[in-house]
Amino acid sequence: MQVILPDRSVRTLSRTSAPIEEILLELGINPTTVIVVKNGKVVPEDVTAKKGDELRILRFSHGG
Amino acid sequence: MQCSKCRRDAVIYQRYSGLHLCEQHFNRDFEAKAKRAIREHRWIESGDTVAVALSGSKDSSAVLFFLHRLLHERRDVRLMAITVDEGIGGYRDPGLARAIADTIGVPWVTATFAEAYGLTLDEIVARKGTNLSCSCCGVLRRALMNRIAREEGVTKFAYGFNLDDEAQSVLMNALRGDAERLTRPVREAERMVPRIKPFMYIPEREVALYAFLHVEGFDLAGCPYAGDALRGDVRGILDDYAYRHPATKYSLVNLGEALREPERVTGExxxxxxxxxxxxxxxxxxxxxxxxxxxxx
Structure with a gap:
């Protein structure tokens, strides 16, 4: 699966299946501070991502 | 994952409520919380002209969208947007805010530091450094906003401050040992247009999601001068702690309100x-x- 990080860099993960929350924690991201878009749809972090999925992680700026 | 209230796919899991919500039920929950904040504080009354301080960020864009949805059929309340261009090169073109206001269908006014003060924030930073950039910017922007608001007959200023902002402020004041700020009641100052914060009971992530679902073209970038070290530290501590104890931000905001308005506390x-x-x-x-x-x- 492919993960597009907030800085737009792309990581390819070799795992076949994992809960998004687990993936975020492995990447050092607090799941409650981002929005995750899986294959174009916003999903909660307890959804499972599988091989071939694309995850886009959106981090929002604070204030302003 | 299915919505806790219907069979549609969930878009969010609210740790503090234990609910999965689909887009429709998320919107309903979000708007109910914002309406409750307005109702409890009696923030909007007949005859008001409400101005949203529209920077083009997720928070201000979301509050403009929400207030337009809430007020567009009311003839006794007027809604508008005001944008201040602080003069930060490469950061937030005011055209973005204008496009958002135009798309939502709300009258938009703008002003610039350059015209009002003969100085841009870039020039202030070049002379004084970045240490005080946030406080200088905040003071100058608030004063200019207030001036335009008075000229436009604005009676309430709506800001996109969210639960995270409020909780961080309470914790920052506690960490500084600032009892005065923690207990100072909210008072209306003469010639200052009162501020309202419809999203004060809504977590930042949900405000971002609401903006993501409803507003096109809002700005995700952070200010290049944002350097409030204490707030950054507190945000990190609070986010980590709230991940394990999801109701913490609500507890802090409730504590802040109880300290400012002791008469609200009913304990014996x-x-x-x-x-x-x-x-x-x-x-x-x-x-x-x-x-x-x-x-x-």
Missing amino acids: GLRVCERCGEPCGKICRTCQILDEMRKGT
């Missing part, structure tokens, strides 16, 4: 146990434990 304080005469809460825990032990429960 310490009492004396009717049986043993020792100080206790509502029920004497000592007597309860001894009773339980004696009964063998």
Whole structure:
């Protein structure tokens, strides 16, 4: 699966299946501070991502 | 993952409520919380002209969208947007804010530091450094916003401050030991247009999601001068702690309100146990434990 990080860099993960929350924690991201878009749809972090999925992680700026 | 209230796919999991919500139920929940904040504080009244301080960020764009949805059929309340261009090169073109206001269908006014003060924030930073950039910017922007608001007949200023902002402020004041700020009641100052914060009970992530679902073209970038070290630290501490204890931000905001408005607190304080005469809460825990032990429960 492919993960597009907030800085737009792309990581390819070799795992076949994992809960998004687990993936975020492995990447050092607090799941409650981002929005995750899986294959174009916003999903909660307890959804499972599988091989071939694309995850886009959106981090929002604070204030302003 | 299915919505806790219907069969549609969930878009968010609210750790503090234990609910999964689909887009429709998320919107309903979000708007109910914002309306409750407005109702409880009596923030919008007949005859008001409400101006949203529209920077083009997720928070201000979301508050403009929400207030337009709430107020567009009311003839007795006017809504507008005001954008201040601080003059930060490469950051937030005011054209973005204008496009958002135009798309939502709300009148838009703008002003610039350059015209109002003869200075841009870039020039202030070049002379004074970045250490005080946030406080200088905040003071100048607030004063300019207030001036335009008075000229436009604005009676309420709506800001996109969210639950995270409020909780961070309470914790920052506690960490600084600033009892004065923690307990200072919200007062209306003369010639200052009162501020309203419809999203003060809504977590930042949900405000971002609401903006993501409803507003096109809002700005995700952070200010290049944002350097409030204490707020950054507090945000990190609070986010980590709230991940394990999801209701913490609500607890802090409630604490802040209770300290500012002690009359809202309904607790009776310490009492004396009717049986043993020792100080206790509502029920004497000592007597309860001894009773339980004696009964063998």
